[in-house]
Amino acid sequence: MKNLLIISGTNRPDALSPVIAQHYARLVVEAGQQAEVIDLRDLPADFAFSALYENSGKNPDFNVLRDRMAAADKFVFIVPEYNGSFPGVLKAFIDGLEFPATFTGKKAALVGVSAGLLGSSHAMSHLTDILNYCGAHVLARKPRLTKISAALAGDNIVEASYIDQLRKQIAELIAF
Amino acid sequence: MKNLLIISGTNRPDALSPVIAQHYARLVVEAGQQAEVIDLRDLPADFAFSALYENSGKNPDFNVLRDRMAAADKFVFIVPEYNGSFPGVLKAFIDGLEFPATFTGKKAALVGVSAGLLGSSHAMSHLTDILNYCGAHVLARKPRLTKISAALAGDNIVEASYIDQLRKQIAELIAF
Amino acid sequence: MKNLLIISGTNRPDALSPVIAQHYARLVVEAGQQAEVIDLRDLPADFAFSALYENSGKNPDFNVLRDRMAAADKFVFIVPEYNGSFPGVLKAFIDGLEFPATFTGKKAALVGVSAGLLGSSHAMSHLTDILNYCGAHVLARKPRLTKISAALAGDNIVEASYIDQLRKQIAELIAF
Amino acid sequence: MKNLLIISGTNRPDALSPVIAQHYARLVVEAGQQAEVIDLRDLPADFAFSALYENSGKNPDFNVLRDRMAAADKFVFIVPEYNGSFPGVLKAFIDGLEFPATFTGKKAALVGVSAGLLGSSHAMSHLTDILNYCGAHVLARKPRLTKISAALAGDNIVEASYIDQLRKQIAELIAF
Numbered sequence: 122m123k124n125l126l127i128i129s130g131t132n133r134p135d136a137l138s139p140v141i142a143q144h145y146a147r148l149v150v151e152a153g154q155q156a157e158v159i160d161l162r163d164l165p166a167d168f169a170f171s172a173l174y175e176n177s178g179k180n181p182d183f184n185v186l187r188d189r190m191a192a193a194d195k196f197v198f199i200v201p202e203y204n205g206s207f208p209g210v211l212k213a214f215i216d217g218l219e220f221p222a223t224f225t226g227k228k229a230a231l232v233g234v235s236a237g238l239l240g241s242s243h244a245m246s247h248l249t250d251i252l253n254y255c256g257a258h259v260l261a262r263k264p265r266l267t268k269i270s271a272a273l274a275g276d277n278i279v280e281a282s283y284i285d286q287l288r289k290q291i292a293e294l295i296a297f
Numbered sequence: 298m299k300n301l302l303i304i305s306g307t308n309r310p311d312a313l314s315p316v317i318a319q320h321y322a323r324l325v326v327e328a329g330q331q332a333e334v335i336d337l338r339d340l341p342a343d344f345a346f347s348a349l350y351e352n353s354g355k356n357p358d359f360n361v362l363r364d365r366m367a368a369a370d371k372f373v374f375i376v377p378e379y380n381g382s383f384p385g386v387l388k389a390f391i392d393g394l395e396f397p398a399t400f401t402g403k404k405a406a407l408v409g410v411s412a413g414l415l416g417s418s419h420a421m422s423h424l425t426d427i428l429n430y431c432g433a434h435v436l437a438r439k440p441r442l443t444k445i446s447a448a449l450a451g452d453n454i455v456e457a458s459y460i461d462q463l464r465k466q467i468a469e470l471i472a473f
Numbered sequence: 474m475k476n477l478l479i480i481s482g483t484n485r486p487d488a489l490s491p492v493i494a495q496h497y498a499r500l501v502v503e504a505g506q507q508a509e510v511i512d513l514r515d516l517p518a519d520f521a522f523s524a525l526y527e528n529s530g531k532n533p534d535f536n537v538l539r540d541r542m543a544a545a546d547k548f549v550f551i552v553p554e555y556n557g558s559f560p561g562v563l564k565a566f567i568d569g570l571e572f573p574a575t576f577t578g579k580k581a582a583l584v585g586v587s588a589g590l591l592g593s594s595h596a597m598s599h600l601t602d603i604l605n606y607c608g609a610h611v612l613a614r615k616p617r618l619t620k621i622s623a624a625l626a627g628d629n630i631v632e633a634s635y636i637d638q639l640r641k642q643i644a645e646l647i648a649f
Numbered sequence: 650m651k652n653l654l655i656i657s658g659t660n661r662p663d664a665l666s667p668v669i670a671q672h673y674a675r676l677v678v679e680a681g682q683q684a685e686v687i688d689l690r691d692l693p694a695d696f697a698f699s700a701l702y703e704n705s706g707k708n709p710d711f712n713v714l715r716d717r718m719a720a721a722d723k724f725v726f727i728v729p730e731y732n733g734s735f736p737g738v739l740k741a742f743i744d745g746l747e748f749p750a751t752f753t754g755k756k757a758a759l760v761g762v763s764a765g766l767l768g769s770s771h772a773m774s775h776l777t778d779i780l781n782y783c784g785a786h787v788l789a790r791k792p793r794l795t796k797i798s799a800a801l802a803g804d805n806i807v808e809a810s811y812i813d814q815l816r817k818q819i820a821e822l823i824a825f
Contacts, residue, residue: 169344
């Protein structure tokens with residue numbers, strides 16, 4: 122697995138997704154592979170206007186992330202549930218990427234995150250539709266990490282069953 | 298129908314959705330009601346960072362649109378297909394609205410728009426999930442306007458079957 | 474609300490959906506309306522072959538249920554999650570109904586049921602797509618009754634928060 | 650690709666899906682692999698009652714199909730759009746299969762079929778949710794064969810662009 126990229130799928134300042142993304146990266150390293158993280162908090166504030174459509178590819182700060190996405194071989198999306206789906210910023214980010222080269226024929230894995238007991242099903246179903254449309258194959262296993270606040274302590278996921286699911290997903294993604 | 302708001306669901310500069318939204322508004326007037334249009338090209342360029350999450354309600358320019366959404370009784374979303382769903386900017390816009398008051402118990406209608414022969418099914422299915430989650434009821438009839446370039450001339454929809462579908466939708470939305 | 478029909482959406486012999494459907498009917502009566510229940514365990518065993526497609530309308534036993542569906546004004550679907558969606562038998566039942574008269578312009582409400590902590594999101598999203606396609610408007614509120622075994626005692630739902638959600642849904646459906 | 654199984658996803662007597670399934674099998678052979686077809690018209694008429702739930706595995710005629718599904722390594726589903734999704738019979742068939750062994754870790758490809766110009770998007774999205782839940786990875790490319798009657802002549806697909814899409818899908822499925 123040459124180039125695995127983990128996308129923390131929200132620009133919310135106090136989001137927990139970046140913590141999960143970093144822990145996920147450490148689990149990938151434990152599995153003998155390398156991984157990098159893209160954090161959507163690093164998006165240029167006006168990217169939805171300066172980096173999409175006819176401005177696609179014209180925002181140098183956005184292009185740093187855009188080029189890393191284009192160069193990746195496999196993706197992991199950390200997907201918080203927000204208003205019955207994933208954050209709009211994640212889709213706007215995808216809308217600014219190089220199409221179809223970024224995703225065509227590549228592999229992706231999804232991790233759903235929610236504050237409550239339910240959630241993230243729709244977010245991951247919608248994102249699967251989008252990634253499939255863009256040409257990326259999506260791994261069947263899509264862990265749903267609910268009640269996420271209680272599952273984290275500092276920089277770590279401490280809920281053992283979640284770690285177990287993520288390790289299984291990583292093993293499958295490496296073989297996918 | 299006291300306050301009908303039509304949302305042109307993209308910030309793409311040369312989008313056709315604003316044309317459809319304006320024609321839709323004229324059809325609503327023909328049906329004896331009033332309608333206003335919100336055009337997502339009018340969003341502040343940095344709204345995804347300055348008007349969401351802990352900044353919710355703090356961007357005066359965004360709040361003009363936010364308040365109009367909160368005051369509306371019924372909604373029509375003009376939804377272009379983009380990367381297998383609707384534009385991310387539309388969801389980011391929704392993510393910045395007052396929750397749950399903006400949508401709870403209100404009614405919404407969707408119009409799908411696509412450049413090609415297929416398209417906009419997923420966009421409208423995803424948006425239905427989101428609006429239902431936010432508490433808005435969605436009208437069953439969801440016209441799909443495909444090959445949209447050929448269906449427009451200047452400021453008008455000229456494809457008669459599309460006009461017919463929109464008129465039926467408007468009649469149903471008024472009664473919804 | 475002249476004619477409200479509650480569909481217990483599975484033919485599984487030991488299903489809990491019929492218990493929920495009957496309790497739901499009693500809650501409707503408490504709200505001052507009448508309700509009847511259709512139990513998919515009453516379907517003819519071979520209906521998927523004897524009552525669909527070119528045999529549509531030709532199976533007298535199926536037609537008893539078919540006619541009750543066509544005569545109803547509003548629907549409530551009790552939807553157990555099964556293999557990541559609702560039971561196939563429910564869709565096969567819908568496939569045998571009179572189209573489009575059964576659903577066009579009518580209103581429907583959905584209740585999701587699952588054995589585990591998660592579940593029934595996809596089931597209700599898929600069914601919403603189908604009912605919308607068939608012309609029925611779906612109520613935004615879609616309660617998800619998880620860990621259902623622990624929420625039932627004998628013929629009753631005993632989880633107070635579930636009863637509360639169902640009462641709210643009933644009030645909204647009556648006004649829908 | 651040791652064992653590829655193509656499922657014609659409807660029991661409709663005059664369905665076109667079996668024609669597509671057989672042509673698909675020939676294209677697989679051209680690509681140097683073997684393929685077999687399961688036709689849902691061969692299901693026992695009462696399978697939804699005699700082969701599901703507590704009767705799972707107890708219907709010998711159903712078990713012939715069930716065992717072939719369990720033994721397959723890769724799947725192709727030919728999916729006609731019916732009432733805004735795929736036929737209920739296809740999901741009922743899946744509901745009777747051995748779970749989770751039938752699908753876990755296996756690969757699946759989907760082909761959408763519709764009579765009209767639109768269609769089969771929702772069918773394939775719903776089926777993707779279900780197959781992912783059951784543990785099968787779904788190929789990103791999901792051809793939508795619209796206006797299918799005009800694309801067939803006798804036992805053959807004659808629309809060249811459809812053949813081209815299917816050949817691309819087969820090549821990808823072999824490598825998946």
